[in-house]
Amino acid sequence: MVSNKVPQSPAISPLTIKERTGSISTAEIISVLKGEITALHIKQAFSSEIADEITANFFASPGLNERKDGVPGQYVGASHYRKDAATYFRQAENARPHVEALFGYLVDPVRAVFEALKRELHKQGIELRLARSEHGQANVCRALSWSGSGTFSLDPHDDVAQVLRAGNDYELSAVAHNTVAALNFYPSMPEEGGNLRLWSHKPTVADRKSQGLETTGYPYSAAYLEAVPSREIQLKAGDIALLDGGFVHGVSGQSGNGKRRVLLNNFFGFARPNLVLWWT
Numbered sequence: 001m002v003s004n005k006v007p008q009s010p011a012i013s014p015l016t017i018k019e020r021t022g023s024i025s026t027a028e029i030i031s032v033l034k035g036e037i038t039a040l041h042i043k044q045a046f047s048s049e050i051a052d053e054i055t056a057n058f059f060a061s062p063g064l065n066e067r068k069d070g071v072p073g074q075y076v077g078a079s080h081y082r083k084d085a086a087t088y089f090r091q092a093e094n095a096r097p098h099v100e101a102l103f104g105y106l107v108d109p110v111r112a113v114f115e116a117l118k119r120e121l122h123k124q125g126i127e128l129r130l131a132r133s134e135h136g137q138a139n140v141c142r143a144l145s146w147s148g149s150g151t152f153s154l155d156p157h158d159d160v161a162q163v164l165r166a167g168n169d170y171e172l173s174a175v176a177h178n179t180v181a182a183l184n185f186y187p188s189m190p191e192e193g194g195n196l197r198l199w200s201h202k203p204t205v206a207d208r209k210s211q212g213l214e215t216t217g218y219p220y221s222a223a224y225l226e227a228v229p230s231r232e233i234q235l236k237a238g239d240i241a242l243l244d245g246g247f248v249h250g251v252s253g254q255s256g257n258g259k260r261r262v263l264l265n266n267f268f269g270f271a272r273p274n275l276v277l278w279w280t
């Protein structure tokens with residue numbers, strides 16, 4: 001190992017995880033956004049009818065692609081990860097019909113959260129909107145199925161490095177200085193595994209540099225995380241997880257030869273005190 005990659009011991013930040021069954025509330029979303037809780041797990045948050053519709057439409061989608069950016073998985077929609085703003089927003093525009101088609105004739109539950117949060121923030125004098133540029137606008141979500149094999153189907157990472165390093169042509173870079181919230185809906189889960197693991201550590205720029213992950217925040221090594229306590233959120237189809245994406249997180253390995261794991265994901269956070277941006 002080269003000397004500049006020797007891990008300093010990572011600072012421990014406590015995890016506050018709230019879990020319950022029912023419907024997600026805007027007050028809970030805002031408490032993650034403000035950094036008051038690390039993660040929120042809502043069990044049975046949406047129906048199996050909508051879950052099955054999204055899952056079937058995902059695998060049948062003409063917009064289904066393999067990721068080619070070093071993160072093993074399939075997707076419908078656009079990811080800003082490692083892309084300049086022009087490329088990302090153009091892809092988001094092109095993928096929009098495929099993202100909308102995931103819901104068939106049913107009501108999009110991610111958009112319902114977006115609209116509810118928009119109304120609540122508006123009352124507080126804060127605007128919520130999709131990130132945009134001269135090249136287009138973000139979609140409300142993207143759909144993903146991770147295909148990493150082994151200990152993790154998605155390796156441990158943070159969601160902030162990609163935002164911090166998004167570049168000046170992105171208005172969303174400003175969010176990296178505040179909580180980057182990641183909202184995940186799980187329409188399909190494997191029989192075993194595929195759980196969300198959170199580590200008690202929020203890497204700094206210096207931490208990422210020490211690991212050679214300054215621009216990606218992906219993937220943190222087992223050696224680096226060895227002494228960091230972690231918790232696993234046990235997910236089932238129909239659940240929602242909302243987390244502070246600044247904490248290291250990953251997805252445990254999956255088994256069972258039946259159902260694949262599918263999620264709908266997006267990110268949002270304060271760009272300014274009166275503006276929350278939402279993107280994928």
Ligand SMILES: O=C(O)CCC(=O)C(=O)O
Nearest residue numbers: 154159184196251263265
């Ligand atoms: O699949 C998950 O549960 C987490 C997804 C995630 O961390 C991401 O897309 O950045």
Ligand SMILES: [Fe+2]
Nearest residue numbers: 158159182245
């Ligand atoms: Fe993530």
